[in-house]
Amino acid sequence: MSGSQIPRSNPDRVSSPTSSKSVTQTVNGSHQFVIQGYRLAKGMGVGKHIASDNFSVGGYQWGIFFYPDGKNPEDNSAYVSVFVALASEGTEVRALFELALVDQSGKGNHKVHSHFERSLDSGPYTLKYKGSMWGYKRFYRRTQLETSDFLKDDCLIINCTVGVVVSEVQCPRLHSIRVPDSELGSHFGVLLDSMEGSDVTFDIAGEKFQAHKLVLAARSPFFKSKFFNEPEANNREVTINNLEPKVFKALLQFMYKDSLPEDVEPVTAHTFDLLKLPEIYETLIVKLLAAADRYNLNRLRLLCESHICKGVSVKSVAKILALADRYKATELKDVCLKFTAENLAAVLETDAYQQLKDECLSLQSELLKAVAGYEEASNSTGGAKSQSVWAQLSDGGGDTSSRHVRQRTT
Template structure:
């Protein structure tokens, strides 16, 4: 074979890299068990219990067993409390349970809160036979109008597992689209529309707003566009800060940081804005957030808002809070209750009927 005909030899080099990780973590959730008519529950004999409604934590159903006179004769002077599976689990679920008497703000009272050891749940429950001495509960400031509440926190421990964490040859960072759009809003580069909100001028980009809101899309490019040809659009009945927060969500798909003392009121306004501009994801985010912010000062206004904007989950959460007599008495002293009675008399009647029927 001549030199011209000699085969060409190539050497290919490849790189191999691998990594793994041991992964562990927890899933948490809580349930509030309201005991209304406590003195009547004490008529049950020792060993008899009342079950809560089922609730979901970690993708599984759970219930609480409440024994007003203890679960056995030796514990007859105590309230016994247990977490039980709402259905038999095919595989054991490892979890800790924390039970606590709560105050009017629905915060656990540290001196009356107990946490279990780690337990594997299958079909049987786990908790405390001596959760609280009954005479101590009878004298507690948190037992008001024959009503008290127990909070049950469930901390589920995920199964420890090993995952492949092989590194790719090229490390691709996570999406930063929201950062670029946020910068676009902040710099106002290419902005082509201005809103006047209570005298304050706020600029934005029509195409971005239209992509995020069906109302803005109709206003700029659809049936309403004749009325939106002006480069300056007047926004009625909205505070500038609320409109700015709405713009922040439109560009970044997230709520801005809010001061804790102003959070509930601002999220209420944001829910109204979300409904006004048909932004369903933002509306659901606000509804979920408000469910965690219900207290004496916010319950009435939040209930009115839920009724006006068809937020059924939020409405039920407010109703559950107000069904406790001590909470209702406190809420009735607020300006928000006067507001509720004036604009939503029907929902007030509905609340009263639920209280009378219990």
């Protein structure tokens, strides 16, 4: 073969044809927004709204905005307005939406505005930035709403469905390998149960616990320093005072398994309502929170804060705020301050708040800031409102006969 000749391809060696497919579809999710106390929300002003909690669909955050007096000043409060808004930062989203006012008579005659299951000339709606909205300024005439089956016991129910448009290219995969979930926690759990290879024994109020220095040092800066930087680092037995055996056992279970132990008490919205603060300090979850603070276990601290947070209520929030402040539980403390600001009048009536006011004076300024921030976010007036709030915080607020739990508004 000369150098100028190009070799012919082998007709017996033909590449297999390939293929791919672009699939565009929606990731759907729904949220129900219950508005209790509709008649109290009336009169808040045109353009003022009540917002739902944020909810997640398709990897984005969304919120429902209800305007009792309407969003459009030109309508002179003749209509209620309802919108769904993008609550995620710095992104552009294409989506389909449905807003439905629920017929509470059971007849199923819901008021529905929907993109789904109908032709869209211009395609899905595009929201280009946080705060972008889709909805209806004239969602329903207010006089008709107030005599309809949509309003029952002063309550409205709005169902919202969001369908986020996503596209992906699919291509066939001839082979795949499934990777199982991590078994690290279960393996370390076996190590905790068997204590094979343990090299340190803890004496906790006379009860012995075996452990592995490397495991504890990897989990806690306190134990890392104790086992490798202090003079008694080579000691095979360590005595810890001021800690109950059941708390240390739970502490070990977290450090080996990375989860709260099963014997931690379940917490509901009313778990702490009837307990006095000293009794709350005696619960295992709060003692674990104290241990997390003592041994610098940040993840355990957050797990405990999240667990205790389930018990925040009007009657308990002042007590939980006090313990959060004591154990540097910043996330839990922020939740308590925000909850108190949102429900200030009702919280001020509680005995727990009066005790907090007398015993934790340092929290008063933080609470005032939280209330002021909440009022500002609620588009309240400035100086006069702040003075009124300060009076309530400083002396209990005078007449409390008309206090009630406030709806969250923004």
